[in-house]
Amino acid sequence: MMLTLTDIRKHFGATRALDGVTLAVRPGRVHALVGENGAGKSTLMHVLAGGLRADAGTMTIGDAPYTPAGPLEAREAGIALIHQELSLCDHLTVAENILLGREPRRGGRYDRAAARSEAARVLAPFHHPELHPDRGVGDLPIAARQVVEICRAVSAQARVVLMDEPTSSLPREDVERLFGLIRRLRSDGVAVVYISHFLEEVRAIADDLSILRDGRTVWTGTADALTDAQIISHMVGRDVAELFPTREHLPADTIRLDAAGVSVGGRVRDASLRVRAGEVLGIAGLVGAGRTELLRGLMGLEDRPVSGRLSVDGHVVSLESRTPWTRLAAGLGYLSEDRKGEGLTLPMSLADNLTCTRYATVSRRGVIDGRAQRTQGQRWLERLKVKARTPLQAVRTLSGGNQQKVALGRLLHQEASVWLLDEPTRGVDVGSKVHLYEAIAAAADAGCAVVIVSSYLPELFGLCDSLAVMSRGRLTSSAPLSAWTPESVMAAAIGTAQ
């Protein structure tokens, strides 16, 4: 039975997440869904799985209209979702998580034995003996959690399985096992929707392909009908090259950031990096490689023990102490990959968020000069072309891309000499990316040292002077961009280069 979506729309405040999506998912086929960050893929999956209700549009399964009032009804209709952001209950066991909401019962009791054997059954293809059904989920590594998440959807015996970036934190072997599983589902007549940013995965597994852009289906057909370049151009809507600013200045010789032998709680081992004034260093790697931990460790934000040496503009900063304020004082500026969690204070005003790392310019003896804060905030808003009415409005009311610009604007205000940017364009739309890239390039040209962690290779190739790759907690030494090709970066990231 076919699942069809017609002209689905969904908006969050002023953001149009879905702006007319049309899709047909056939049983026994794998339908890949690709699109840029923020194209609306996850939103679409939530609409399908009953977590969100569409503003407009129709969905049908076979001939029957499908209008799930909640996740329960979606389940009953045979639709299961693997969430992009992992959603497990830390206090329950693997088996309990896999069977949550569909617990087997016997005589009113929770049938532990049945749950255990069902969990063992769906876990079997992954060959992870340590992933025992009775094990608590709380202390599992992220990859194992992803496997549990996958097994939960598989176990639901669904007719349609939605996979939202299921491989984002899986090691290669597990990706192969997942593919085996997907092929089996396909042969059983299950329809699979597969979302991924990795085109080679799409090539390997997909039968059909749809491309989303700005909340709309811009192309749909069989997966082998398009070349990679064609897919990308459909995704982005224009030539990627013109996204990036041309850099005028060359890096100077002064070293601004010098970190050596940095280890972060076993997740990052012995990483060293040096960044000169005016240099943009990119750090590539697979999700889960430990890049975030490296930056957070440098900033004193990690709860895990951190060791190593760090100096900023020649001043030594202790890495052991978990004191972000000493890093800020030393001139480090940080942009978190987790905008909501660790980046912005959403209920507070744009002006507050922009100036909070350096109140000195807008206050005297601890008293804030409201007018100075407004005018300075306004300046950054204009510089970054943030679409906002007033610096006094709450950040919460901005669209994601504009929020991200505010987060970057904070570094401009801080006049940080070293920028540590973690996924600076995550969730940023194509148009907004240009403004961010320009701001980053301008900062480097003005003498800042910039470190960019990104999972988006074209971004690194378009913006950086040099590149280092992180693989399973180890960082290669950085080399000029010209020494890298996308293939060699990929190889280093996977860990086959050595």
Added chain:
Amino acid sequence: MSSTFRARLSALAPVLGLVLVIAVFAMMSDDPAQYLSPRNLRIVLAQTVIVALGAIGMTFIIISGGIDLAVGSTIALAGVVTALGVRDGYAPIVAVSAGVVTGGLVGIVNGLAITRLKVLPFIGTLGMLGIARGVAKWLANQQTVNAPETWINELAVTFPTPSWLLVAPGVWISVVLAVAATFLLQQTVFGRRVFAVGSNEAAARACGVQTDRLKVWIYGLAGLLFGLSGVMQMSRLRQGDPTVAIGTELDVIAAVVIGGGSLAGGEGTIAGSLIGALVMAFLRNGSQQMGWPNYVQEIIIGVIIVLAVAADRARRARAT
């Protein structure tokens, strides 16, 4: 392996705490035999019944990530209703049922306020704290309600009449309910979902658990236990007292937390909570036996609550 061992050890921590409290008092006492006598044990057990029943109910609520500040008021209200029932000539069993059901209804209203009006449990039950107390005073006409002698009065008596019972019937009822609650929490789908909603409400909802309805059930079920606790309170006082049990919610919450429950949700055991209730009862009893003034008790119990939770946090931080 070692993680299971550690988990067992961590479950044992409250027991060790209890043993420690008893041992310390026995050693300090000038008459340990008296302190450790069956008679004293009976007295402590009878005194614990009210907080223990409350702690069983509160364990469900706290595991589900909620809190209930209206426990004391619910106890008073249920006690008044029971006493009124007896006074007005209903059969004792009818009066007791009315008291228990009253508690359940208060709980359901709490659950509805939290899920429908979308107020935090702290606020919803803070409001109910005043409302239930007010209703209790209203029903009782602002006085204590004296009820004629019935078997209800024997429920929480220290020395039970058929002496082979050894301890008050209320203690046995608590034990039976504790076993039932443990079963419910550990062995049934309902129990697993209570943990799930406290552990990750969004995930539970995404998996098709009807979290709102579940919460109403949880508060309602806990309310029944608070109602029974109110019946016990009435039995102990032999009257319905609308001003009784002020602040009992804090004792009940402290019992759950000392027993390993986490106010962040997802954690807690019935056995732990009961031990938490016993720890506090033995602390109170022991301090009195030592002839210590009230203030020493209050200080010690305050310190123990904080240290017990801090030790728990530290133990877990080490474990990860």
Added chain:
Amino acid sequence: MSSTFRARLSALAPVLGLVLVIAVFAMMSDDPAQYLSPRNLRIVLAQTVIVALGAIGMTFIIISGGIDLAVGSTIALAGVVTALGVRDGYAPIVAVSAGVVTGGLVGIVNGLAITRLKVLPFIGTLGMLGIARGVAKWLANQQTVNAPETWINELAVTFPTPSWLLVAPGVWISVVLAVAATFLLQQTVFGRRVFAVGSNEAAARACGVQTDRLKVWIYGLAGLLFGLSGVMQMSRLRQGDPTVAIGTELDVIAAVVIGGGSLAGGEGTIAGSLIGALVMAFLRNGSQQMGWPNYVQEIIIGVIIVLAVAADRARRARAT
């Protein structure tokens, strides 16, 4: 524009609530002139001082995402310390300072327990609830402490001696402190950080806010206000009573929440909290003037707390 307007309206909501309460009582009263007389206003204001000062301090704590359950105990302790100071012959100003500083110290200990022992504010201050109360009783030797007549007794008097003061000096002190606290919260870097840590603690840390130290400051500052509140309590009673102000924390928290504060942190205003305190005082006063029994007050206040918060939630849900 419309959103600013809506924001203003939302800030006005508590004021409207207050006006509504007063209007309803004035209409129901058989003698509105009496109810609306300046004398009654003075009485209500003098009665509000204790909760109002507490609410100013609690506003800081609640905006920062915390809570303090030890307010009542802190008030009692500070009152006892002040009374002891006066009784033992220290200058009144010394005694008052000692009371206020005691409150500050209790707050600092709360802050340290929360940040060092990493216990939730609910637990840390629940422990302090018992500890401070116990210490108060201990210092007071379990009795009320009678202090000789000094100007402290005039602080919270209903009709002040230089009659041009119009209302009790304590009321003026509260007003001055409210203005200062508003300034601190809205116009200073410290205030912005209080909001930041309550809105998103992780983000505040990443922006270089020393969140642990900040929290200790917040609890300490609030503690000073609770200490002053204790001085006012002592002034009203003319004695240090270690058993006074049991449960006042709930009144204080309710005042902040009625005034728009959110227990999830990041929201609240001093003016709103004061209005919340006044709403409750007028409700109590009005009910008593109407000759209504206590239970009606309790029920009404409970309902108002829940409805005020629910309305606030609904309004915000619509706004986004």
Added chain:
Amino acid sequence: SDGGKPGTVGKDLKAVGGLHVAVIPKGTTHEFWMSIHAGAIKAQKEYEAQGVSVRLTWKGPIREDDREQQIQVVEGFLSQGVNGIVLAPLDASALVRPVQEAKGAGIPTVVIDSALASGDAVSFVATDNEKGGSLAADRLGMLLGGKGRVLLLRYQEGSASTEAREKGFLDRMKAQYPAVQIVSADQFAGPTRDTAKRASENLLNRFGNQVEGIFTPNESSTAGMLLALQDVGKAGQIKFVGFDSSEAFITAMRNKQLDGVVLQNPFEMGYQGVKTMVAHLKGQAIQARVDTGVTIVTPDNLDTEASKALLNPPLSEYLK
């Protein structure tokens, strides 16, 4: 051993190493209870001088209106195995069961201050409270010349002794001074000075201009009313008769702000309570009812020796 029957303990007094008597007041913070404590110690010292070793333990509930707490205190002494209990019950019926259980365990109880609705106590040592109320009615009636409007602020629900005083007052007024009109007799002062002061302020605002006489039935309500009268500047203008003694009341009488207080003799009550208990334990015959006397002290007889002895019991001599 079976200590319930007189004489049995007396024989093995030496073997036990002395008698252990627990004295359980309703609270510990009022001066009234301090006097009882002092009187109890006086009796102990007298026995000690006679070579009879008596160990006294003084312990009250944490809150003055917490019946459950007082029950727990009684039970604690049961398991501690004291020889006798001297109890001022917080409630006429709530304390029946513990006293009954004490009797069952061979521990006799002497009830002091307030009646217990049970025949299980060996003696009742108390003031004739109704008589005290009627003394107050006589004083007010005389001061008002047999006509006028009078306000009665009651203490609290369920307190037998104050209810008897209120009844004695109202009965006497009705019988002897029919022209006196009672404008309000349905409001309660509550457990503390603070609640009493608040209730008084609100009542005075409502009835302030109509009321010519006031009666309050215990220390905390009298203190609260006096503070309220002083604060609104009405002290001295309204005839005011209170109950119990306190330093503040003496001063107020000298300043003509208080027209009389009915005094019990708490010192005597504590003294007689312990004497009766020890006599019973020694096997001597005791009276089932001991009246400790009640008198009214007015500004006129303030300085007589008899009044002085009542107003300033030798507390410091017995309490450290």
